[in-house]
Amino acid sequence: MIALSLAEIAEVVGGQTHDIPDPSVQVTGQVVRDSREVEPGSLFVAFAGEHVDGHDFAAAVVEAGAVAVLASRPVGVPAVVVDDVQRALGALARHVVQKLGATLVALTGSAGKTSTKDLIAQVLRHKAPTVFTPGSLNNEIGLPLTALSATEETRFLVLEMGARGIGHIRYLTELTPPQIGLVINVGTAHIGEFGGREQIAQAKGELVEALPSEADGGAAILNADDPLVRAMAARTKAKVIFFGESGEADVRAENVRLTDRGQPAFRLHTPSGASDVTMRLYGEHHVSNALAAAAVAHELGMSADEIATALSEAGSLSRWRMEVTERPDGVTIVNDAYNANPESMRAALRALAAMGRGRRTWAVLGKMAELGDEALAEHDAVGRLAVRLNVGKLVAVGGREASWLQLGAYNEGSWGEESVHVSDAQAAVDLLRSELRPGDVVLVKASRSVGLERVAQALLPGGTEGEVAVR
Structure with missing residues (x-):
């Protein structure tokens, strides 16, 4: 501080x-x-x-x-x-941000916030000292603590903003008023708490409403490929910059493809030029995240070549998010167990399919929380998608929601031993240890409350032998 x-x-x-x-x-x-x-x-x-x-x-x-x-x-x-420690912490953060004079970049979205925030920070670091939210500390306590970690040398402050209801993001923007606001997408994460995607869009759009006008340097970075996000352009007085794969986007990707290892490559186009990107991250969903980061960097004066170089060098900074480990026997463990929602689950399955070309693939999946009345349909849809992507074996872990995953796979045509429902993490570990073969690729993903990272950790070299450690 x-x-x-x-x-x-x-x-x-x-x-x-x-x-x-x-x-x-x-x-x-x-x-x-x-x-x-x-x-x-x-x-x-x-x-x-x-x-x-x-x-x-x-x-x-x-x-x-x-x-x-x-x-x-x-x-x-x-x-x-x-009288109120939390409000005092927020007031102190606002005071420090105002004294700093750093450019504050805030972002929100239903899926991919943390990965995108990490990309933005790594790109902006190429230009000037940057402080950013560690992990997912994106609430009324984590956000001011991050802002207070900035120093006199800080030039860019990148803050992730989460919401579980209308008004949450508005409150966070009052604590740390942003100059640049990025909305990545509007999906179904926490839809059970919000009541619908329109309500989620209303909450996420509070970020662009809080931005200063274009004349005062405000900029809204919006996903051109998401209709609910694109519509937020009407809710801001800031300059609007669109990113996406749409030909109408200001910052866009062309010739998107995946390498043999499942890493995305594309031609980045910005208003200042074009350059080629080959990412170190896994999965095509990172293209959208990269474009969002590129749009922020472009607005802050970086060239297309500078942005492409930084994106190509960027890695994963947060634990258990498409964390890829190769075992000595050739088995690949993909630990994406930090959290899950329908959008991120589909993206992870597509990444697994790309990484597993010519190899046997396993999807070890658990409950997606806070989906309300949509829970049955969304778990069923994920199970069906696993079959459509030709995942070798689905292992659904846990109770009722896991049974819906397995039922979706069965109804899509996964019979025999192509899908299985097991009771808990230990049962999943026992099954995998008995059946994994060299060269297999294993994806592990569920909502944070399920704790499936224990499965991934147990399968790694030096992982827990015998019983899975209980948190």
């Missing part, structure tokens, strides 16, 4: 200083909520959770080097005490 005195922090957040001998002392380290991340100069944010109360760690974090604690009550060590 940029250096701020405790007196200044108290003023910004509307708090009172307690047990602070010298309010001019500065916070020079990171703002953290995990006591294990405290370093000399830190500010520790004490949240009172359901199971753990950060206030209980106040003395320990100060002893470890924290300058003070942002707390909701006095804790016997230097503290700035506020």
Whole structure:
């Protein structure tokens, strides 16, 4: 974080200083909520959770080097005490962002947010120091913590924004007002909570509504291939830049193809020129993500050649997202188990089919959460798609939703041993260990709550022998 005195922090957040001998002392380290991340100069944010109360760690974090604690009550060590710690954290983030002068890029979408955010950050790093959301810390706590990690050297701040309802993104944009806003897509993730795709579009479009006008430097980056996103152009006063494979897109891809390893290659076209890209990531769905990143980079002054070079060098920065590992025996494990929704599940299956040309493929799939009334139809459709893509064997893991995956495959024509329903992760591991052959490709994917990353980890060299470790 940029250096701020405790007196200044108290003023910004509307708090009172307690047990602070010298309010001019500065916070020079990171703002953290995990006591294990405290370093000399830190500010520790004490949240009172359901199971753990950060206030209980106040003395320990100060002893470890924290300058003070942002707390909701006095804790016997230097503290700035506020009525609402979460809102105070947001106010501090907004203050720091305003002082920074960095260009703030915000993005949202139903699928691919984290992968796209990682691509944008890697491309912009070629131009100037860039800070970006780690993993998927995209909510009202993770977003301000990321913003507060920026320093005086930061020129680009890339923030992922998630939403579980109308108004969520509007609130996040008030904490960290963006100059550039990117909407990747509108899909069915969390459709059970929103009630429909139109409501999801309403929520995602709050990002472009928050942008400054084109005259003030605002830019909305929109997916030309998604009608619900394209329509958001009418909801912003910012400059609009379209990306996609449509010939009408400002930033587009031509001659899209997959290498023998399932990695996308294409000709990138921007208003400033064209250049060839061959990505290190796996799956054709990354083409759209790359175009989104390219559109942001173009708007920030990078040439087509610079963008293409950066995209071709970019890798995966976040765990369990198409994380590909080759075993010594030639078995390929694709751990995409961080999360799942219908769009990302279909993309992962298509990537598996491309990677598995001439090889036997396995899709180890589990529940997609928060689909509401669409759950049965969407799980059935994914099971059917696995058959249509000629996946060698579908292993559906878990309860009711997994049985719908297997039923979809069966109804599409997967009989005999081409699909199987197993009760849990351990059963899946036992099956795979007994049947995998050299050269096989295994995709593992489900919603985060299922914990199928344990299956992938157990199959890797040095993976858990015997029982799958319980989280």
